[in-house]
Amino acid sequence: MYRTHNNGELRASNINQEVTLSGWTQKIRNKGFMIWLDLRDRYGLTQLIFDEERSPKEVMQTAANLGREFVIQIKGTVIERESKNPAMPTGDIEILVKELIVLNESLTPPFTIEDDTDGGEDLRMKYRYLDIRRNPVRENLIFRHKVTMAVRNYLSAKDFVEIETPYLIKSTPEGARDFVVPSRMNAGQFYALPQSPQTFKQLLMVGGMDKYFQIVKCFRDEDLRADRQPEFTQIDCEMAFVEQEDILQTFEGLTRHLLKEINGVEVGEFPRMTYDEAMYRYGNDKPDIRFGMEFGYLNEVAQHKEFNVFNNAEVVIGIAIPGGNSYTRKEIDKLIDWVKRPQIGALGMVYCRCNDDGSYKSSVDKFYDQEDLARWSEVTGAKSGDLICVLSGDTEKVRAQMSALRMEVAERLGLRKADEFAPLWVVDFPLLEWDEDTERFHAMHHPFTSPKPGQMELLKTNPGDVKANAYDLVLNGNEIGGGSIRIHDKDIQSKMFDYLGFTEEEAKAQFGFLMDAFQYGAPPHGGIAFGLDRLVSILGGQETIRDFIAFPKNNAGRDVMIDAPAPIDKEQLVELNLKLDISEE
Amino acid sequence: MYRTHNNGELRASNINQEVTLSGWTQKIRNKGFMIWLDLRDRYGLTQLIFDEERSPKEVMQTAANLGREFVIQIKGTVIERESKNPAMPTGDIEILVKELIVLNESLTPPFTIEDDTDGGEDLRMKYRYLDIRRNPVRENLIFRHKVTMAVRNYLSAKDFVEIETPYLIKSTPEGARDFVVPSRMNAGQFYALPQSPQTFKQLLMVGGMDKYFQIVKCFRDEDLRADRQPEFTQIDCEMAFVEQEDILQTFEGLTRHLLKEINGVEVGEFPRMTYDEAMYRYGNDKPDIRFGMEFGYLNEVAQHKEFNVFNNAEVVIGIAIPGGNSYTRKEIDKLIDWVKRPQIGALGMVYCRCNDDGSYKSSVDKFYDQEDLARWSEVTGAKSGDLICVLSGDTEKVRAQMSALRMEVAERLGLRKADEFAPLWVVDFPLLEWDEDTERFHAMHHPFTSPKPGQMELLKTNPGDVKANAYDLVLNGNEIGGGSIRIHDKDIQSKMFDYLGFTEEEAKAQFGFLMDAFQYGAPPHGGIAFGLDRLVSILGGQETIRDFIAFPKNNAGRDVMIDAPAPIDKEQLVELNLKLDISEE
Numbered sequence A, B: 001m002y003r004t005h006n007n008g009e010l011r012a013s014n015i016n017q018e019v020t021l022s023g024w025t026q027k028i029r030n031k032g033f034m035i036w037l038d039l040r041d042r043y044g045l046t047q048l049i050f051d052e053e054r055s056p057k058e059v060m061q062t063a064a065n066l067g068r069e070f071v072i073q074i075k076g077t078v079i080e081r082e083s084k085n086p087a088m089p090t091g092d093i094e095i096l097v098k099e100l101i102v103l104n105e106s107l108t109p110p111f112t113i114e115d116d117t118d119g120g121e122d123l124r125m126k127y128r129y130l131d132i133r134r135n136p137v138r139e140n141l142i143f144r145h146k147v148t149m150a151v152r153n154y155l156s157a158k159d160f161v162e163i164e165t166p167y168l169i170k171s172t173p174e175g176a177r178d179f180v181v182p183s184r185m186n187a188g189q190f191y192a193l194p195q196s197p198q199t200f201k202q203l204l205m206v207g208g209m210d211k212y213f214q215i216v217k218c219f220r221d222e223d224l225r226a227d228r229q230p231e232f233t234q235i236d237c238e239m240a241f242v243e244q245e246d247i248l249q250t251f252e253g254l255t256r257h258l259l260k261e262i263n264g265v266e267v268g269e270f271p272r273m274t275y276d277e278a279m280y281r282y283g284n285d286k287p288d289i290r291f292g293m294e295f296g297y298l299n300e301v302a303q304h305k306e307f308n309v310f311n312n313a314e315v316v317i318g319i320a321i322p323g324g325n326s327y328t329r330k331e332i333d334k335l336i337d338w339v340k341r342p343q344i345g346a347l348g349m350v351y352c353r354c355n356d357d358g359s360y361k362s363s364v365d366k367f368y369d370q371e372d373l374a375r376w377s378e379v380t381g382a383k384s385g386d387l388i389c390v391l392s393g394d395t396e397k398v399r400a401q402m403s404a405l406r407m408e409v410a411e412r413l414g415l416r417k418a419d420e421f422a423p424l425w426v427v428d429f430p431l432l433e434w435d436e437d438t439e440r441f442h443a444m445h446h447p448f449t450s451p452k453p454g455q456m457e458l459l460k461t462n463p464g465d466v467k468a469n470a471y472d473l474v475l476n477g478n479e480i481g482g483g484s485i486r487i488h489d490k491d492i493q494s495k496m497f498d499y500l501g502f503t504e505e506e507a508k509a510q511f512g513f514l515m516d517a518f519q520y521g522a523p524p525h526g527g528i529a530f531g532l533d534r535l536v537s538i539l540g541g542q543e544t545i546r547d548f549i550a551f552p553k554n555n556a557g558r559d560v561m562i563d564a565p566a567p568i569d570k571e572q573l574v575e576l577n578l579k580l581d582i583s584e585e
Helices: A056-065 A121-125 A135-157 A198-206 A244-263 A277-282 A329-340 A369-382 A397-410 A492-497 A503-518 A532-541 A570-577 B058-063 B121-126 B135-157 B198-206 B242-264 B275-282 B329-340 B370-380 B393-412 B490-499 B504-517 B532-539 B571-575
Strands: A018-030 A036-039 A044-051 A070-080 A093-104 A180-184 A191-192 A210-220 A231-240 A272-274 A313-319 A350-354 A360-364 A387-393 A423-429 A432-435 A442-443 A470-475 A478-485 A523-530 A576-580 B016-031 B034-040 B044-051 B071-080 B094-102 B180-182 B190-192 B211-221 B231-240 B273-276 B315-321 B350-353 B359-362 B387-393 B423-427 B432-435 B440-443 B470-475 B478-485 B527-529 B579-581
Touching: A018 A093, A018 A432, A036 A056, A044 A056, A044 A070, A056 A093, A056 A198, A070 B273, A121 B329, A135 A210, A135 A244, A135 B135, A180 B180, A191 A576, A198 A210, A198 A231, A198 A523, A231 A244, A231 A397, A231 B370, A244 A470, A244 A478, A244 A523, A244 A532, A244 A570, A272 B579, A277 A397, A313 A397, A329 A350, A329 A397, A350 A369, A350 B527, A350 B532, A360 A369, A360 A523, A369 A387, A387 A397, A423 B440, A432 B329, A470 A523, A492 A503, A503 B387, A523 A532, A570 A576, B016 B044, B016 B094, B044 B058, B044 B071, B058 B094, B135 B198, B135 B242, B135 B532, B198 B211, B198 B231, B198 B504, B198 B527, B231 B242, B231 B532, B242 B423, B242 B470, B273 B275, B273 B470, B275 B329, B275 B393, B275 B423, B315 B393, B329 B387, B329 B393, B329 B440, B350 B571, B387 B393, B423 B532, B470 B527, B478 B532, B527 B532, B571 B579
Parallel strands: A044 A093, A272 A423, B044 B094, B273 B423
Antiparallel strands: A018 A036, A018 A070, A036 A044, A070 A093, A180 A191, A210 A231, A231 A523, A313 A387, A350 A360, A350 A387, A423 A470, A432 A442, A470 A478, A478 A523, A576 B579, B016 B034, B016 B071, B034 B044, B071 B094, B180 B190, B211 B231, B231 B527, B315 B387, B350 B359, B350 B387, B423 B470, B432 B440, B470 B478, B478 B527
């Protein structure tokens, strides 16, 4: 037996016990006649003491030669520490070592195994197995496990059944790119890895399974953006015989349970907002409502003077930065530079200081008098001491720019508090969105999403106005889940495919099995999917999903630890009936 | 709201309540003035009654036109049934229907949605979503969910952490064939789907995670045999700072918990048997010990006469079929034909009847007298009324043949009882097995398995005799789990790779990251993996894993429902830098 206790376990009550411990050497202080060593494992640290007078000679010698991250096993007696460490759960005791076995040596690790390590991200990714020894990474992985257990137990208690759907499925050109898997046994044919189990969960509803969930890996071959992974995990859910309200209630319940169970935070009924309202008030379909700075539409109070920048704009939008009047001119100029960065793309920014004496001082005083500016302050809700920032132009662009500015300022002001949780349902999403490239409407959610009752007619006349039974759950400015009530009528589904530009053959080839299934008594159904990586990182008070994934890939989709992807043997290609087709340039 | 109750819920105590129910029409009896309909959902059946005198006219008309598997919603009053059905949980009541909405119609399903359906396997697979509506299939899927929840909660309570390992990894030619995934962003390179998370779980041990598990899909591109799936699910587990005994105790605990929690069966300490003993007594490394018929080695008592078939044989093995003396000559001939089938391959079978009067009658009476046969009966443990069956020849072949005969006879005699559970640890597996094709030894388990202490030396002289710290958990004649204590010393691991014929470059290219990791303080570790599909089917009292998978593939690796695999678009191939290479024949 390698250990009788773990390294986070021993207390004063264990004093005088003989124990066996194993772990890694964390810190060694060698005074010659006395050696102290912190022994580490997943559960904590225990201080070992090797003493010339009380430990055997050969034990002292071996101990003197131990290096960082050696794996050792010791036997010894639990004794009371002379100088107790109240910051350490095992700080009342130490182990007087009598036997010492080196289970494995270690090279000096390429970075320190400490909470604040000296290793950069690339190095830590290459040696991820050493990174995982560090408390923050280990705690994140354990945290993720706790969240998934809580999800599973909650849903299971509510009669949901976790059902595994297949990973080797069929490629569908709809949506993002599929990863494909050549079939050796069926020459020239390919499986695809699922982007989500969407069609399978709908088939389970046709199959009467009623309440389904699955915590499942999904795959998207996208050009990676920062903090996106080619493989990611979803909490995938579907229910039959439900309306939108049933789904919102059920998964509001789950989210509330997680906030309470995991974070100890009690949250009341979640507020709801339509997509249109969210875009209007925050310029964003996933607004962070932990803080204000809502949009003030200044058109009426800013387009009546000679300032043509505003007069020619579709919208003039202002927000009030709390306490922003304390910014120096230089700081404001920096903010203006920030909105003018190509990633944001504003042409300029107008501002107005709200002085403590009730007066205003704006960058456009030439055009606007105190009365005008007072009305700006009214519309944006600015108070004395605030700074009003104003952007103008085309609605869609200005909303996006102002939304970015709002988030940036909130971040700088520390308004995005990791331990404050503000969930929000955003409902009534548009059914379709215009795609500039193909110059046609595409399904915003996916082609199985049902339009709001009675809006099918609008498809012909005002397609962009059709609203869907689609909803997102937003937490602290992040979309953590999204879903919809599905179409369960095969005629409406055909019409939808037709509208989205699928020929009958294409629809049949790609979704024929679903259309077939809908002929045999499909119940009304709908669902939701949560991005687990994102959900866990937000509950964990962070926003980088990579920190909550054991073995993440980098931004180029590579696993730098195992060095994948990699070339494969020629024979493998031959067996798969494939040839590489790489032009030499 | 589509329903106030589900269809398995209403009882006499609900009488007089107004309820809303939804579901599928299961059975309709139309007497004209009165229509009875069984409404079905996942939870059960509820009888609806439509009555000319008490239901609205239009409801009667709509009800008269309902077909099988229509999806309907009704409102009505719970009333007491005149003729109660005690076999049905809702059998005390029925619903007098006042409102009826047809939510969806259905074509006549291609097979009946009944426990005993008229649909063949192929048809049911093509319409799996309808098959799932049948009680047996649905119950199997719910059963699987219960098992996985029990596994997760048990391991989680024992401090195990479920950690997701990646699906897009690196191809290794060792073992079975990998499925590969071409990388669009890295031309000419491929990911591979994991055959198991073996190396990742070992890296987690190096990372100090200590107690890991994961219920995870694994992939093997094998030529499929009956009841094998290209994707399958494993309960994958690994522990650090453990010896074999710790692992056996931990997972014996898990299995005992499952048998109790899921099957209500209390099982004591699991018996253990070495691989050599299992092969000796049962001719099989996964013996079904629910019944006897152990091998009797008859060499000493059958090789002393003129019968050269036995005299020239390496082994002469007999088993006693309980009550087998009741077999007619014709039945025995059939058994002989059975062992002579090419799949079994015996050249013949000698038998000996044990008569009730204590006398014997054998097919080789010419050579053996009553005293000889009495000794056969002693060695095989045969009693009056039994039939001794004897096979002879080369040890390995005869053991395999006799093992097959033993299982076949037990099956016919009903000794393989689905509700009886006999777990067994088989330990001390050989480290290596001889491969006829490559004419060299291969790792029997995998190249990370550690030899028994002190046996490394034997590798040079008697490689076939080296035993490993490897173990299988056998349940009712099926291997449900297998694992080993791993090598954690990089020098021993190098030696092992070298012995198994890996060049240094190959070992580095394929397992370099693991060898690297082992340089930084790898702890002693080991683990086990359970085949979840198999485990669930055995706990469920069945042996066909396909019945416990929602969307299984057929023996050609095809999903006949969605028709996958399938060709992909030319543009997809171009993006992946691939060309098909199919010879036209």
